[in-house]
Each structure stands twice: as C-alpha cells, then as structure tokens.
C-alpha cells in the first residue's frame with residue numbers, strides 16, 4: 001500500500017514511523033511519503049493560509065495551495081482516494097479502517113487551526129474523515145490515528161503470536177478485543193479466570209469469543 005500525507009508539519013510524523021506497527025511495515029507493505037504544502041505553494045514567502053472571507057478568527061488553508069501540492073506530486077490525474085481530515089467528516093470506525101486499508105493507494109490531507117477552504121472538501125477531496133466529535137488544532141493527530149489503524153491491518157504489522165486473534169480481527173467477527181491476563185495468576189486477591197489457566201484451548205477460544213461478543217455489544 002502507498003500512502004501520501006500532505007501536512008504543514010511533516011516532522012511531527014517521525015515518532016510514529018519509528019515505532020510499531022508503522023516501523024514494521026515501512027518499506028515493505030507500506031510506502032509512506034510525507035509532503036509539506038509549503039514546498040509547493042505558488043505564493044511568496046511560503047504562504048499557505050489566509051484570513052477567512054467574512055472575518056473571524058484564525059487562518060484557513062488555501063485551495064490553490066492544496067491543489068498546487070497535489071498537482072506537483074500527481075500531475076492532472078489522481079486515481080486514488082483523497083481523504084481530508086476534518087471534524088465534519090465521516091466518523092472513523094473499524095469498518096472504515098478496513099475499507100481504507102484495502103486501497104492500493106491513499107492520500108491524507110491535513111490542515112491546521114480553522115481548517116481547509118471549503119472548496120478543498122467539496123471539489124478536491126473524495127472523502128472526509130473525522131476521528132471523533134471534537135475539534136483538534138489540526139489534522140496531524142487524526143492523520144496519525146488513521147495511519148496507525150490502517151498500518152496494523154497490513155500483513156506482517158502485528159507480532160506472529162497475536163496476529164490471528166488481534167483486536168478487531170475477522171477472527172473475532174469484527175468485534176472488540178477479549179480481556180488479556182498475564183503472570184502472576186493471583187495478585188492482591190485479584191485472580192485470572194480459571195479457563196485461561198486450564199490449558200484447554202477449545203474452552204479458551206469459546207470463552208474469548210464470548211467475552212469479545214459481550215464487549216462489542218456494550
């Protein structure tokens with residue numbers, strides 16, 4: 001899979017790329033490119049945003065700047081989904097993550113502060129995604145959330161032993177993860193469910209599926 005992120009702060013993504021799951025799939029299942037709008041702006045002095053028409057606080061990312069960046073990277077034709085991260089977008093859930101992880105290529109557009117000129121959302125983006133019903137100071141964190149969620153769905157992203165029954169895996173019918181326990185088996189009177197210590201993998205599997213089902217129904 002190939003993902004391009006357009007942002008004003010590409011270096012913000014470096015910690016994400018240095019850790020699992022991204023670090024594991026980078027250069028293999030995932031090619032990630034980080035682009036700065038500023039490198040492509042047709043305006044002088046590296047300008048990328050402007051005051052909103054009609055007045056008001058904050059700055060708005062200009063449509064001509066976003067288009068200049070996309071055209072510099074892709075030319076005139078873009079046969080890929082262009083996702084604008086915005087609090088007004090389609091709310092991200094696991095189904096949307098799976099859908100996006102199935103794409104061969106993907107573009108994420110992030111903006112700062114007051115967001116995009118609405119024409120980016122209307123005419124340039126093919127999709128809009130929100131990571132939740134709250135407003136952040138920019139689209140970088142949402143882009144990172146989406147990157148992490150997509151990267152862990154790519155082959156080889158998760159450790160071998162957890163791959164098959166990982167959270168949200170099809171093995172759990174798309175549900176939430178069952179509870180995990182590790183040593184010690186008893187701590188301050190807090191015990192581990194007997195079934196997990198039984199060594200009976202059939203029963204353990206049934207118990208985990210049931211737990212996952214109960215949690216997902218919450």
Ligand code: ADE
Pocket residue numbers: 085086087089129130131132133134135136137138139142
């Ligand atoms: N930009 C600011 N807030 C956001 C949110 N909740 N989701 C996506 N992009 C955003």
